[in-house]
Amino acid sequence: MNAPERASLLQKLVDRGVLPAAALDSPRADAERPWYISIVLGAAGWLAGLFALLFVSILFKPDGPAGYALTGSVMLAAAFGLYYADKDSAFFDQLALAFSIAGQIAVTVAVADATESVRATAWAVVLLQAALLLLLPNRFAKSLATFFAVIALAVAVRFTLWDSNDPFERPESVSLAPALLGWFLVWGPLIALTHQLIAKEADWMANDSRRIVRPALTGLLVSLSIGTLASEPFGAFAVWMPPEAPRLSWVAIWPLLAVFTALFAAVCAYRLGHRALVGFAIAGALLHLVQFYFLLGITLLMKSCIMMGVGITLLVASQWLKRNAEVPS
Amino acid sequence: MNNNFDMPAGRHLDRSELDGWAARHHLAAPAVRDLLVLSGVQPSAFRIRQFIVRMIRMAGLLSLAAGVVFFVAANWQAFDVSGRFALIQLVILAAAAVACWKPPPQILGRSASLLAFIAAGALLALFGQTYQTGADIYELFLTWALLTVPLVVAAQWSVAWGAWLVVLNLALWLYAGLRPDSGWLWVLFAGWSLSTATLLLVPTLVNLALWFVGERVTAPSVQRVSPRWLRRVALAFAFSSLTWAALLTIVGPLREASTVTMVVTLAVLIGVTLYALRQREDVFPLALVAGSSIVLSTALVARLGEFEDVGMFFVLALWLILSSTFSGRVLMRFVRTWRDGADQ
Numbered sequence: 001m002n003a004p005e006r007a008s009l010l011q012k013l014v015d016r017g018v019l020p021a022a023a024l025d026s027p028r029a030d031a032e033r034p035w036y037i038s039i040v041l042g043a044a045g046w047l048a049g050l051f052a053l054l055f056v057s058i059l060f061k062p063d064g065p066a067g068y069a070l071t072g073s074v075m076l077a078a079a080f081g082l083y084y085a086d087k088d089s090a091f092f093d094q095l096a097l098a099f100s101i102a103g104q105i106a107v108t109v110a111v112a113d114a115t116e117s118v119r120a121t122a123w124a125v126v127l128l129q130a131a132l133l134l135l136l137p138n139r140f141a142k143s144l145a146t147f148f149a150v151i152a153l154a155v156a157v158r159f160t161l162w163d164s165n166d167p168f169e170r171p172e173s174v175s176l177a178p179a180l181l182g183w184f185l186v187w188g189p190l191i192a193l194t195h196q197l198i199a200k201e202a203d204w205m206a207n208d209s210r211r212i213v214r215p216a217l218t219g220l221l222v223s224l225s226i227g228t229l230a231s232e233p234f235g236a237f238a239v240w241m242p243p244e245a246p247r248l249s250w251v252a253i254w255p256l257l258a259v260f261t262a263l264f265a266a267v268c269a270y271r272l273g274h275r276a277l278v279g280f281a282i283a284g285a286l287l288h289l290v291q292f293y294f295l296l297g298i299t300l301l302m303k304s305c306i307m308m309g310v311g312i313t314l315l316v317a318s319q320w321l322k323r324n325a326e327v328p329s
Numbered sequence: 330m331n332n333n334f335d336m337p338a339g340r341h342l343d344r345s346e347l348d349g350w351a352a353r354h355h356l357a358a359p360a361v362r363d364l365l366v367l368s369g370v371q372p373s374a375f376r377i378r379q380f381i382v383r384m385i386r387m388a389g390l391l392s393l394a395a396g397v398v399f400f401v402a403a404n405w406q407a408f409d410v411s412g413r414f415a416l417i418q419l420v421i422l423a424a425a426a427v428a429c430w431k432p433p434p435q436i437l438g439r440s441a442s443l444l445a446f447i448a449a450g451a452l453l454a455l456f457g458q459t460y461q462t463g464a465d466i467y468e469l470f471l472t473w474a475l476l477t478v479p480l481v482v483a484a485q486w487s488v489a490w491g492a493w494l495v496v497l498n499l500a501l502w503l504y505a506g507l508r509p510d511s512g513w514l515w516v517l518f519a520g521w522s523l524s525t526a527t528l529l530l531v532p533t534l535v536n537l538a539l540w541f542v543g544e545r546v547t548a549p550s551v552q553r554v555s556p557r558w559l560r561r562v563a564l565a566f567a568f569s570s571l572t573w574a575a576l577l578t579i580v581g582p583l584r585e586a587s588t589v590t591m592v593v594t595l596a597v598l599i600g601v602t603l604y605a606l607r608q609r610e611d612v613f614p615l616a617l618v619a620g621s622s623i624v625l626s627t628a629l630v631a632r633l634g635e636f637e638d639v640g641m642f643f644v645l646a647l648w649l650i651l652s653s654t655f656s657g658r659v660l661m662r663f664v665r666t667w668r669d670g671a672d673q
Contacts, residue, residue, distance in 0.1 A: 009342070009368055018363045019354055026353060031664045032343040036613050037657060040620040044653030047627075051646035058639045090661075091654040098650055202362040205351045214348060263384050270380050272344065273370050279558060285388070289395055293402070300403035307396035314389030321382045 035276040038140055045094055049101025056102065065114035072106030075099045083137050093138060100141060104128065104148075122156035125149075139215040146219025150190060154231035157186045174297075179250035183257050187227070191264060194220050198271050221277050224265035225284030228258030229291050252297025256306065258288040342370055387488075390440045394447040401451045401458075410459050417455060420448045433485040434553075442484035446477050446492060465509040470500035485550075487559045494539070494559070498566045501532035505570075526587040529574035536567035537597065544604075561613050564601075568617040571597055572624055579628045598622065612663045619656035626652060 006028065013019040033041075052075075056062075062071045082096035111124040129149035133142050161182045162174065174182075197204070197217050204213045223230075232254075262285035269277035292303065347368060351361050365371050372380070397420055401413060408416075424445035431437040450473045457464050464472075474497040481493045504514045505528040518528065540563040543555030575594040578587050598618050605614040630648050634641060 006342075013350075013364065013367055016363065016367060018356070018360050018367060019350060023350065023354060026350075028346075031661065031668050032345045033661065034612060034616075034664060036616045037660050037664070040616050040623070040660075041653050041657045043620070044623055044649045044656075048646045048649035048653070051642045051649065055639060055642035055646060058642065090658050091650070094650045094654045094657070098646060202365055203358045205348060205361045205365075206356055206358040210348050210351070214344065259388070263388055266384060267377070267381055271372060271377060273342075273372075274344075286391075289391070293395075293399065300399050301405050304396050304399035304403055307392045307399055311389045311392030311394075311396055314385050314392060318382050318386035318389055321378065321385065324378070 033140070035280075041094065042097070042140065042144070045097035046101050048094070048098035049105070052098050053102035053105055056106075062106070065110045068106045068110035068113065072103045072108075072110060075103030075106060077103075079103055080135070083141070087137060096138070097141065100132070100136070104132070119156060119159040122152045122159060125152035126156055133216060133219075134212065142212065142215035143219040143222070146216045147222050150220065150223035150227055151231045154186045154227055157182065158231070161185075174249045174251045176250040176253075179253060180257075182251070183228075183254050187224070187257070187261055190220060190224065191261065194224065194265075194268055198268055217272070218274075218277070221265045221269055221272075221274075221281065224268075225262045225277075225281040226287060228254050228261070229284075229287055249297035252292070252295045252303075253306075255288040255292035255295055256310070259285045259292070262288060342368055344370070386436075386440070390444055391447075394444050397448055398451045398454075401455045404458070413455055414452075414459075417448055417452045421445050421452065424448065428483070433483060439484050439486040439489065442480055443486070443489050443492065446480050446484070446489060449473060449477050449480065450496065463511075465503075465507075465512050467500050467503035467507070467509065467514070468512045470496050470503065471513065474500055485554060487554050487556050490554050491559055491562060494536075494563060494566065498532060498536070498570075501535065502570070505529045505532060524577075524587050524590075526574045526577040526581065526590045529570045529577070530590060530593055532570040533567050533574065533593070533597065536563045536570065540564045540567060544608075557611065561611075564614055564617060567597075568621050572621045575621075575625050576628055579625065580632055594625070609667050612660055612667065615663060616660055619660060623649065623652045623656060 007024075010019065010024055010026075014021055014023060053071075056071055056075070060067075060071065062068050076099070079096045079100035082092045082099065086092050107128060108121060108125055112118075112121040115121060115124075126149050129145045129152060132145040133149065136142055136145060161178070194217070197213060197220075204210055262281045265284070266278050266281035269275075269281055293300075347364060347370065350356070350364065356364065397417060401417065405413075424441040427441035428438045428445065431441075433439045433442060450469075453469055453473050453476075456462070457469055474493060477493065477496075481489045484490075504512070505525060508525060508528070509515065510519070514531075518531075540560050542551065543560040543563065546552075571594055574587075574590045578590045578594075598621065601614050602618050605611065605618075627645060627649055631641065631645060634644055636644055
């Protein structure tokens with residue numbers, strides 16, 4: 001929105017009594033960081049965090065879980081300090097992001113080392129990321145924390161329901177009902193939460209919770225778009241597995257359900273007027289379709305029949321909805 | 330689905346600006362509700378429903394197309410070869426018939442053209458699988474991309490062009506990355522003994538050319554099918570190939586070292602920067618230049634720096650933080666300066 005359009009909108013809001021007259025003289029808020037700049041800075045910060053952790057690991061040689069926990073805690077504390085030291089400094093922001101990433105990885109390594117359990121580590125990461133979401137002052141960091149919390153939650157639920165401790169292991173046999181239950185246990189509440197947050201946007205915008213909810217909503221939409229793939233990257237393209245006949249496992253249907261989650265995210269992003277997230281969600285839906293093709297568990301022929309059935313159902317549904325959508329309410 | 334997803338009227342207004350107004354003026358929930366309505370950032374229920382209908386229709390179409398592709402890949406023995414061919418050809422014929430009945434730019438015609446495009450890929454795959462043509466995998470994608478150009482042109486749809494672009498890039502990357510000694514491209518380039526780093530300039534330049542056509546050709550037929558998102562995808566493909574090529578030259582084995590690649594890399598980085606600065610419309614190309622420069626300069630530091638492990642990791646972390654901070658500051662300055670113009 002350019003300056004004249006903004007001034008005209010402000011005048012309209014003042015005339016309608018929504019904003020006080022003083023709003024006409026208020027300075028313009030700083031431009032929101034476009035998604036592509038966030039990706040460049042985020043990726044660089046991530047890589048810097050990995051190098052920083054390697055540097056610290058070689059220099060101080062942390063020993064065992066306690067050593068990594070101490071290293072992680074110090075780095076996270078440093079990240080907090082930097083974020084709060086100067087909220088307008090781009091350098092401090094990047095440095096804090098790198099320290100934060102390094103600290104999170106170190107704490108995760110400590111928990112994994114201490115528990116030797118994927119499930120326990122995943123639950124610990126959920127708690128860590130939830131704490132970071134609430135405590136970190138930076139919007140981008142909050143969105144990242146939400147995304148990682150959701151991914152960790154998906155992993156935690158999966159490993160809690162199916163007691164395996166090897167993320168590289170061939171999926172065990174899972175029948176349809178538990179597979180559907182497991183998937184909805186993770187994504188059902190998140191879908192409901194996202195829907196509620198968007199429906200209640202005006203309510204949380206009116207209080208301080210907007211500082212947490214706005215970036216969390218971005219993180220939620222990213223998670224809904226690519227979460228199923230991101231929470232099982234190794235199982236999706238298991239090319240290293242021996243070419244024996246796969247066991248029947250309806251967990252293979254998760255990516256197909258994730259296609260619909262991604263499309264739901266696209267609709268939510270549309271409601272928020274976030275064009276980049278609409279595109280991201282559509283790309284996520286396509287990626288999950290590719291994952292559905294590769295994921296072992298049910299045969300390609302079954303997948304083909306499912307896809308054709310789903311396709312026909314959706315086309316019929318779209319025609320039915322179109323008829324109802326023709327008259328503006 | 331049209332080019333800009335038919336976003337709400339107030340889409341150019343950042344939600345952060347509205348958050349700022351709500352915070353600064355201590356607005357209660359009813360006032361925020363009025364703020365959201367009057368600023369036009371929320372689509373009406375009718376528009377949301379329209380969007381959902383488009384999404385479901387698109388998903389249904391792609392599900393059908395995926396079903397056909399999965400069926401061919403399943404190689405079901407109970408269905409003989411001629412039956413499989415007949416099935417896919419029937420899908421293509423039906424799609425072509427629908428496209429003729431409701432020709433593009435009507436949505437049904439566009440959707441049918443996209444379905445025919447995907448089914449054509451499945452048909453080529455089945456042909457290769459059945460007759461063991463010995464064709465390399467890149468040839469499948471390249472043939473698919475070249476043979477379906479008329480279909481994509483006829484579709485008059487940016488989504489169809491987007492799908493075509495992905496297929497074309499898969500073909501070019503598979504050729505440049507795997508370097509098979511067969512096929513059309515091999516015939517074209519075999520005599521020159523080019524390194525992978527040099528071969529990757531092919532997808533770079535092809536995508537750059539497509540981006541430039543979308544940017545500069547003002548004919549309505551081209552502008553209609555090359556919205557900003559598609560131009561950005563083409564440019565992103567170009568920069569991915571370019572960065573991969575330059576990275577191979579910097580840190581790869583000696584045989585990959587290519588002066589041509591480095592010269593082209595510098596020329597593209599400078600050229601795209603100058604173009605974006607002159608246009609003052611879209612910061613995205615500059616973000617790609619920044620991202621590519623950060624990757625390549627970090628690789629250069631790793632290659633040239635004579636540090637022990639511990640020192641190297643420290644220097645790399647510091648360099649990444651400094652270079653990304655600088656890039657972020659510069660890019661955000663352009664975002665602020667240009668925001669009075671086009672939507673970023």
